[in-house]
Amino acid sequence: MNKKIILSLLLCSLTPGLLIAQPLVGDTLSKARSTDGSYISWKEHLIDDPIISGVPFSGSDGLVMADLDLDGIDDIVSVHESDSTYDSTIPGETPEAMGHVRIAFGSEDPDKWINITLAEGVEASAAEDAAIADVNGDGFPDIMVAAELSHLIYFQNPGKNFRTQAWERLILPMTQGRGSYIRVFLADLDGDGFPEAIAPNKGAQRPTVEDYRRSTAASIYKFSGDPLLGSSWTEIELGFFSNPRNSEPVDIDGDGDMDIIVGSNGENRIILFENTDPKNLVFEEHAIGVYGSETNGFNMEFVDLNGDGRLDIIGAAGRTLSWFEQPADIDHAWISRSVGSFAPDSMTGFEIEDINDDGLIDIIAGSYSRGPRTGDGDVTKEDALGRMGWFENPGDLERAWIRHDISRRKRGMYDKFIARDIDGDGDTDFVATRGNSYPYDGVFWLEQIRTLTPRPAFERARETDSPEMPLFDIGN
Numbered sequence: 001m002n003k004k005i006i007l008s009l010l011l012c013s014l015t016p017g018l019l020i021a022q023p024l025v026g027d028t029l030s031k032a033r034s035t036d037g038s039y040i041s042w043k044e045h046l047i048d049d050p051i052i053s054g055v056p057f058s059g060s061d062g063l064v065m066a067d068l069d070l071d072g073i074d075d076i077v078s079v080h081e082s083d084s085t086y087d088s089t090i091p092g093e094t095p096e097a098m099g100h101v102r103i104a105f106g107s108e109d110p111d112k113w114i115n116i117t118l119a120e121g122v123e124a125s126a127a128e129d130a131a132i133a134d135v136n137g138d139g140f141p142d143i144m145v146a147a148e149l150s151h152l153i154y155f156q157n158p159g160k161n162f163r164t165q166a167w168e169r170l171i172l173p174m175t176q177g178r179g180s181y182i183r184v185f186l187a188d189l190d191g192d193g194f195p196e197a198i199a200p201n202k203g204a205q206r207p208t209v210e211d212y213r214r215s216t217a218a219s220i221y222k223f224s225g226d227p228l229l230g231s232s233w234t235e236i237e238l239g240f241f242s243n244p245r246n247s248e249p250v251d252i253d254g255d256g257d258m259d260i261i262v263g264s265n266g267e268n269r270i271i272l273f274e275n276t277d278p279k280n281l282v283f284e285e286h287a288i289g290v291y292g293s294e295t296n297g298f299n300m301e302f303v304d305l306n307g308d309g310r311l312d313i314i315g316a317a318g319r320t321l322s323w324f325e326q327p328a329d330i331d332h333a334w335i336s337r338s339v340g341s342f343a344p345d346s347m348t349g350f351e352i353e354d355i356n357d358d359g360l361i362d363i364i365a366g367s368y369s370r371g372p373r374t375g376d377g378d379v380t381k382e383d384a385l386g387r388m389g390w391f392e393n394p395g396d397l398e399r400a401w402i403r404h405d406i407s408r409r410k411r412g413m414y415d416k417f418i419a420r421d422i423d424g425d426g427d428t429d430f431v432a433t434r435g436n437s438y439p440y441d442g443v444f445w446l447e448q449i450r451t452l453t454p455r456p457a458f459e460r461a462r463e464t465d466s467p468e469m470p471l472f473d474i475g476n
Helices: 003-014 209-213
Strands: 039-048 060-066 075-080 100-105 114-120 127-133 142-147 151-156 168-171 185-187 196-200 216-223 233-241 244-250 259-264 269-277 282-288 300-303 312-317 320-325 334-341 346-353 362-368 386-392 402-409 417-420 429-434 442-451
Touching: 039 075, 039 100, 039 402, 060 417, 060 429, 060 442, 075 127, 075 142, 075 442, 100 127, 114 151, 127 185, 151 196, 185 244, 196 244, 196 259, 216 244, 216 259, 233 259, 233 269, 233 282, 244 300, 259 282, 300 346, 312 334, 312 346, 320 346, 346 417, 346 429, 362 417
Parallel strands: 060 127
Antiparallel strands: 039 442, 060 075, 075 100, 100 114, 127 142, 142 151, 151 168, 185 196, 196 216, 216 233, 244 259, 259 269, 269 282, 300 312, 312 320, 320 334, 346 362, 362 386, 386 402, 417 429, 429 442
16 A cells, blocks of 8 residues: 555544544545546646745735747736735734735746746735736737735736836726725627726625625726726726626627626626627626526636537535526526535635546536635634545536545635646646645646556645645535
C-alpha cells in the first residue's frame, strides 16, 4: 500500500473525533476512469501565490484567460479580495480593504509564468471578478474588473511592452462609491462590433437586512468614443432586485443575439432579460420559475444537457449542484434536477467539460470553507471545508451523477475553474483560484493524470499546506 495512504490512516486513527481507518480525501485511491480504462487523478501546479510573488494578496476570486500579448499562448487575469476579515472592514477597527489585480503571462512551459500586479490597493478594493475583450477595437484584449468596494475599472491594453508599461485605466464614474460589484462580463449586445459591460450592483459588500429590503440595479454600461473618458460611458438599467449577484450574457433562446440572465440573492431567483431589439438595447423581462428548487444564480453555466436543442442552466440550489431544464416555452416552468452535493461543504465555483473523454459533459466544482482565512482554526470534518471534486455524467440523466472527490482541506475557497489542456497532452486540465487560505491563496492548475493503476486522488504542490480532511458523508 502507498506509504502516504498508510500514514493518513494512522493519523486518522489517532485524531479525536475521526473514525478509525477513515482516509483523507486527497490520499484516497481514485476510482475515476477514462474511456480507455486509465485511472484519473490530479496533480496541483502553482502559478501565482503570495509566497512565489512576495506580494501579500489573498482572497483569490475571479479568473479569466486570453492571449493578452498576442504571442499565441493564453495569459491569466486573476483578482484577489485581499481582505482577511470576512467580507468587510469596520471603520476604526480594521484596515481599509485593499485588493489586487494580477496577470500571469504564459509560456510554452506550463510551469513557467511571469506574474505582475496590474492594480492594487484602494483602486482595486476587494476585487472580485474580471472580464476580457477588445473594448477599443485596436486588436488587443482589454480588461474590466468588478471591485466589491465598490466600482468597475476599465484597463486598456497598451499594445506593446505589455509587462512593463502602465495600462491606462478608468473607474467608471457612475459606479464609484455606489455600492458593491461582484460580477462583470463583456459582450457585444447590440451587434456594433464593440462590447458592453454587464454588471449587477449588489448594494453592499456585506448586506444587512436593510440592504436586502432596498433594490439595486443590474445594468449595462455602453461607451461611445474613447473608453478612457468617463463621459463616454452610459448606464442602462435592466431592472432592480434585492442583492443581485450576477447578470450573465448568453443567447439562451438561440435566436442569434445575447440575452442576460440575472441572479437575485435576496429573492433567491433568476430572471431572463430577452434581447428583443439589439440595436436599441431593448430587453423584455421574463421570470424564470424553477420547479423543485430555488437558486440565486451566483455562478451559472449554460449547456444543452439533454440534447433537445435548448440551453439548460447549471447552478447551485442551496448546497446542491443542479441543472435546470429549459422548457419549450420560455415562460413555462424550468425543471430542477440534481447533479450532486458536497454537503456539509458549500458549493461555490464550477466548470463544465468532458473530463473522461466519453463525449458527455461532466462538471468540476469547488466549495467554500467557513473557518478562519489566515489559519486552520478549530474545525472538524463536520464543518463546511474547502473541497474539490467532479461529477461524472451518467449518460442517462435520470440516473445519479457519479461524484469523484479530489481534495478536502480545512481551508479553501474554489471560486473559479477554467478548462484548458495546459500541458498539451490531449486531456483536460483546469486553471483555478483558491482563496480563504492565506498564504496559500492564489492561482494554480490541476493536471489530469492518467495511469494504468489507481493513484491517490490528489497530489499537492506544497510540502506545507492546510491539512487534508476525511469526508463527512450525510447521504450526499
